[in-house]
Amino acid sequence: MSYFDAASSAPLHPVARQALTASLDEGWADPARLYREGRRARLLLDAAREAAAEAVGCRPDELVFTSSGTHAVHSGIAGALAGRRRVGAHLAVSAVEHSSVLHAAEVHEAGGGTVTRVPVGRTGAVDPSGYAAALRPDTALACLQSANHEVGTEQPVAEVAEACRAAGVPLLVDAAQSLGWGRVEGDWSLLAASAHKWGGPAGVGLLVLRKGVRFAPQGPADERESGRAAGFENIPAIVAAAASLRAVRAEAAAEAARLRELTDRIRARVPSLVPDVEVVGDPERRLPGVVTFSCLYVDGETLLHELDRAGFSVSSGSSCTSSTLTPSHVLKAMGVLSEGNVRVSLPPGAAEEDVERFLSVLPGAVTAVRGKLGAPAPAATAEAAGAAEAAGAATVRDGSGDALVVDSLGKRCPIPVIELAKVFGDVPVGGTVRVLADDEAARLDIPAWCEMRGQEYVGEEPADRGSAYLVRRVS
Amino acid sequence: MSYFDAASSAPLHPVARQALTASLDEGWADPARLYREGRRARLLLDAAREAAAEAVGCRPDELVFTSSGTHAVHSGIAGALAGRRRVGAHLAVSAVEHSSVLHAAEVHEAGGGTVTRVPVGRTGAVDPSGYAAALRPDTALACLQSANHEVGTEQPVAEVAEACRAAGVPLLVDAAQSLGWGRVEGDWSLLAASAHKWGGPAGVGLLVLRKGVRFAPQGPADERESGRAAGFENIPAIVAAAASLRAVRAEAAAEAARLRELTDRIRARVPSLVPDVEVVGDPERRLPGVVTFSCLYVDGETLLHELDRAGFSVSSGSSCTSSTLTPSHVLKAMGVLSEGNVRVSLPPGAAEEDVERFLSVLPGAVTAVRGKLGAPAPAATAEAAGAAEAAGAATVRDGSGDALVVDSLGKRCPIPVIELAKVFGDVPVGGTVRVLADDEAARLDIPAWCEMRGQEYVGEEPADRGSAYLVRRVS
Numbered sequence: 001m002s003y004f005d006a007a008s009s010a011p012l013h014p015v016a017r018q019a020l021t022a023s024l025d026e027g028w029a030d031p032a033r034l035y036r037e038g039r040r041a042r043l044l045l046d047a048a049r050e051a052a053a054e055a056v057g058c059r060p061d062e063l064v065f066t067s068s069g070t071h072a073v074h075s076g077i078a079g080a081l082a083g084r085r086r087v088g089a090h091l092a093v094s095a096v097e098h099s100s101v102l103h104a105a106e107v108h109e110a111g112g113g114t115v116t117r118v119p120v121g122r123t124g125a126v127d128p129s130g131y132a133a134a135l136r137p138d139t140a141l142a143c144l145q146s147a148n149h150e151v152g153t154e155q156p157v158a159e160v161a162e163a164c165r166a167a168g169v170p171l172l173v174d175a176a177q178s179l180g181w182g183r184v185e186g187d188w189s190l191l192a193a194s195a196h197k198w199g200g201p202a203g204v205g206l207l208v209l210r211k212g213v214r215f216a217p218q219g220p221a222d223e224r225e226s227g228r229a230a231g232f233e234n235i236p237a238i239v240a241a242a243a244s245l246r247a248v249r250a251e252a253a254a255e256a257a258r259l260r261e262l263t264d265r266i267r268a269r270v271p272s273l274v275p276d277v278e279v280v281g282d283p284e285r286r287l288p289g290v291v292t293f294s295c296l297y298v299d300g301e302t303l304l305h306e307l308d309r310a311g312f313s314v315s316s317g318s319s320c321t322s323s324t325l326t327p328s329h330v331l332k333a334m335g336v337l338s339e340g341n342v343r344v345s346l347p348p349g350a351a352e353e354d355v356e357r358f359l360s361v362l363p364g365a366v367t368a369v370r371g372k373l374g375a376p377a378p379a380a381t382a383e384a385a386g387a388a389e390a391a392g393a394a395t396v397r398d399g400s401g402d403a404l405v406v407d408s409l410g411k412r413c414p415i416p417v418i419e420l421a422k423v424f425g426d427v428p429v430g431g432t433v434r435v436l437a438d439d440e441a442a443r444l445d446i447p448a449w450c451e452m453r454g455q456e457y458v459g460e461e462p463a464d465r466g467s468a469y470l471v472r473r474v475s
Numbered sequence: 476m477s478y479f480d481a482a483s484s485a486p487l488h489p490v491a492r493q494a495l496t497a498s499l500d501e502g503w504a505d506p507a508r509l510y511r512e513g514r515r516a517r518l519l520l521d522a523a524r525e526a527a528a529e530a531v532g533c534r535p536d537e538l539v540f541t542s543s544g545t546h547a548v549h550s551g552i553a554g555a556l557a558g559r560r561r562v563g564a565h566l567a568v569s570a571v572e573h574s575s576v577l578h579a580a581e582v583h584e585a586g587g588g589t590v591t592r593v594p595v596g597r598t599g600a601v602d603p604s605g606y607a608a609a610l611r612p613d614t615a616l617a618c619l620q621s622a623n624h625e626v627g628t629e630q631p632v633a634e635v636a637e638a639c640r641a642a643g644v645p646l647l648v649d650a651a652q653s654l655g656w657g658r659v660e661g662d663w664s665l666l667a668a669s670a671h672k673w674g675g676p677a678g679v680g681l682l683v684l685r686k687g688v689r690f691a692p693q694g695p696a697d698e699r700e701s702g703r704a705a706g707f708e709n710i711p712a713i714v715a716a717a718a719s720l721r722a723v724r725a726e727a728a729a730e731a732a733r734l735r736e737l738t739d740r741i742r743a744r745v746p747s748l749v750p751d752v753e754v755v756g757d758p759e760r761r762l763p764g765v766v767t768f769s770c771l772y773v774d775g776e777t778l779l780h781e782l783d784r785a786g787f788s789v790s791s792g793s794s795c796t797s798s799t800l801t802p803s804h805v806l807k808a809m810g811v812l813s814e815g816n817v818r819v820s821l822p823p824g825a826a827e828e829d830v831e832r833f834l835s836v837l838p839g840a841v842t843a844v845r846g847k848l849g850a851p852a853p854a855a856t857a858e859a860a861g862a863a864e865a866a867g868a869a870t871v872r873d874g875s876g877d878a879l880v881v882d883s884l885g886k887r888c889p890i891p892v893i894e895l896a897k898v899f900g901d902v903p904v905g906g907t908v909r910v911l912a913d914d915e916a917a918r919l920d921i922p923a924w925c926e927m928r929g930q931e932y933v934g935e936e937p938a939d940r941g942s943a944y945l946v947r948r949v950s
Contacts, residue, residue, distance in 0.1 A: 005508065008504070017499055021496055024487050024492055024495070028485075028487050029480075030484050033480065036783060038788070067542030068707055069706070071706050074694060099697075100705075103697065104695040194707070201712075202710065203678040205706075220579040220581065220582045221581065230546065231542060237678055301509075304509060313512055
């Protein structure tokens with residue numbers, strides 16, 4: 001079994017396991033107590049804080065341990081917004097932040113605050129000057145991830161931090177995906193991270209608050225962790241988190257180079273091995289172990305299932321795998337294809353032969369899914385087209401006579417795009433197709449199909465049910 | 476070393492350690508993922524939920540795992556209050572709840588809500604009819620602990636739950652101290668608990684929400700744990716928490732009887748071994764392993780230090796050990812002596828010989844502290860009295876000529892009570908003493924001293940600085 005989903009959660013690092021079990025006997029007591037067991041627990045906690053602060057590049061008293069990265073983000077955002085309430089209630093975030101940041105932003109909006117979601121380019125990065133333009137006199141806080149969790153693109157944190165500093169706005173960096181690889185450069189004000197992303201145990205997050213940043217902890221008072229993280233400290237897990245952070249950092253430079261070479265291979269070879277694939281994310285400024293691509297005419301959940309059967313654990317931002325029925329907000333913000341989306345995120349130590357095996361297995365897995373869906377394969381056969389007809393593709397000329405109408409209402413991703421592709425050969429150059437669809441993914445995937453195929457996406461119109469997407473054949 | 480502070484945190488149960496290390500290799504992946512590692516993690520999580528629900532006596536889908544007992548309390552209270560916002564914004568709590576409950580109540584008040592703190596009797600228990608009388612038509616939620624964390628007194632949860640049910644008010648039970656001993660009886664609506672109190676690992680709390688109870692989770696949305704507990708699940712710790720709960724329950728009946736016998740010994744023998752001691756808390760309706768007493772003329776922190784040097788780890792609700800300078804709100808609500816307070820909370824497996832050794836060490840430790848403070852020992856010597864004079868006890872007859880004035884301004888617990896006791900022999904029967912003090916503990920300890928000595932506490936009057944406490948000699 002090859003686990004290629006380190007961006008969700010990394011397997012426990014051997015150093016974390018060792019530190020965790022070694023500190024179970026010493027770290028269970030209340031570190032606020034003055035007796036021997038309490039003092040021992042306090043020593044462990046203090047040493048872990050020193051080690052984590054050194055890895056982050058901050059003072060120990062600027063760093064508290066939270067119960068998760070999510071809690072670090074939630075309490076960091078809430079505390080920083082409340083601390084600068086007098087300045088205003090405007091929050092700036094990038095459009096591709098982790099859901100924990102976006103959900104905190106929604107709560108802020110529900111409470112009367114305003115939020116600007118700074119757009120990203122097609123590689124997933126914000127433009128520093130675009131971010132700077134979003135800062136206002138009433139901006140209380142800005143948030144930017146160090147690197148994107150779905151496509152691996154690194155954000156220009158140092159440049160944005162400089163713009164924030166110039167505007168007098170504190171910047172909170174969600175460093176969940178990158179802290180294991182190195183410090184976050186630049187003059188940021190707050191930082192959040194999560195230990196299970198770098199091979200530490202679950203149940204430990206970091207919240208760093210630079211001296212001098214205004215902060216008013218929200219929620220019920222609690223004296224633990226400088227009043228910034230309520231609840232009894234989980235010291236064995238904290239010790240393990242700090243120890244594994246040091247351990248992965250010691251290996252980071254060499255391992256980053258090795259993983260980067262492996263993900264470069266995937267980036268380069270997937271498009272030649274698998275037709276109709278879009279590799280997404282920045283090719284250069286990216287996390288070493290993450291590579292993401294989307295496959296036309298493929299249902300993400302079925303592909304994940306095929307890959308799981310072949311021994312590969314990967315994840316997907318396709319709507320077909322999510323309970324929300326909407327495609328990943330990251331892919332949406334980037335404006336790239338969402339169907340058949342696969343994120344490969346290699347854990348440190350991932351074997352070259354497993355990557356090679358993945359590359360050998362992937363084309364067959366994609367072909368199998370496309371076959372099941374009757375997708376228009378590059379060498380489409382009459383049988384495949386027939387299967388699609390049988391699956392219910394309904395095409396009619398509309399009243400005006402000059403546009404073909406594809407009725408994909410009630411059909412889920414990737415069927416609307418498949419049906420569009422199927423009829424497109426019948427459209428004369430200059431002619432248009434109207435695709436009627438009520439699946440959210442169509443809004444993203446039909447324009448992306450046009451981009452990949454070099455055809456013209458005319459636009460979207462409201463329809464009786466769902467929307468009508470207009471495509472013009474230009475070649 | 477004898478660790479007698481299980482009510483703060485229990486040492487990790489061997490079963491918890493075993494379950495934790497055994498599930499580190501299986502429980503690190505994201506249980507929301509569909510691939511093999513995710514499915515394995517999900518199976519562990521589901522099994523732990525089943526086991527914990529069985530121990531609580533609820534349905535598995537009524538129970539979520541939180542990152543601590545504190546988080547369970549905070550989010551349980553916030554969600555239940557928000558869920559019944561239309562009914563009103565009144566919250567009822569007992570005056571002796573854990574600080575996590577009282578701090579959540581303060582947040583509710585700060586947000587415009589109202590709070591009734593139901594008083595307790597001298598044993599620390601609420602009166603069910605008194606609790607019922609606090610319920611109003613606009614009461615959104617009531618909270619009551621199953622047993623008190625400082626004095627061990629069990630609360631009449633079933634009776635209060637019945638009163639709440641009759642009034643249509645949901646009752647949240649903080650079961651942190653008792654869940655390892657057994658289910659919480661009665662028709663409660665919500666329940667919170669903390670694994671490290673029963674020998675599970677830190678980082679795991681339980682929040683139980685009965686079907687049909689209105690609940691609106693507060694804070695940023697998060698899809699994990701039915702939307703009631705944000706953050707990546709700490710599955711190895713959850714597995715260990717559930718396994719150790721089952722394990723301690725299997726031993727609970729026998730161990731409770733054994734510990735109760737040991738704490739009965741302490742309750743019975745401390746007052747005869749150590750003069751001027753008040754054992755507090757209910758003698759019958761109490762947790763098996765907890766016994767609390769307060770020693771006149773003793774500084775809690777120094778006594779804890781003496782006991783620590785003798786190899787005993789205990790805690791104290793005296794103000795002298797706290798950074799807040801106020802005595803424990805529990806002792807205050809009970810109206811009992813707070814100075815020289817010691818809580819002994821025996822962990823399961825506590826050895827009889829260690830308890831005996833504690834009883835043999837305690838008298839000397841108390842005598843040593845009293846000696847240092849120049850306290851009026853039962854057989855007070857001229858030297859001791861002289862030492863107190865040298866320490867600066869200032870007594871004058873006041874202007875009216877009929878009251879002795881003791882100026883203890885600027886002096887910390889237990890000095891004001893010691894100075895009162897020193898001069899009391901000079902007061903004729905029927906005469907009064909005015910003690911001037913600005914230490915918070917005096918407000919509690921001077922009346923408690925009167926109660927213990929059978930003297931009349933006349934009352935408190937404002938003074939230029941601090942307060943004047945009037946005591947009349949009646950024998």
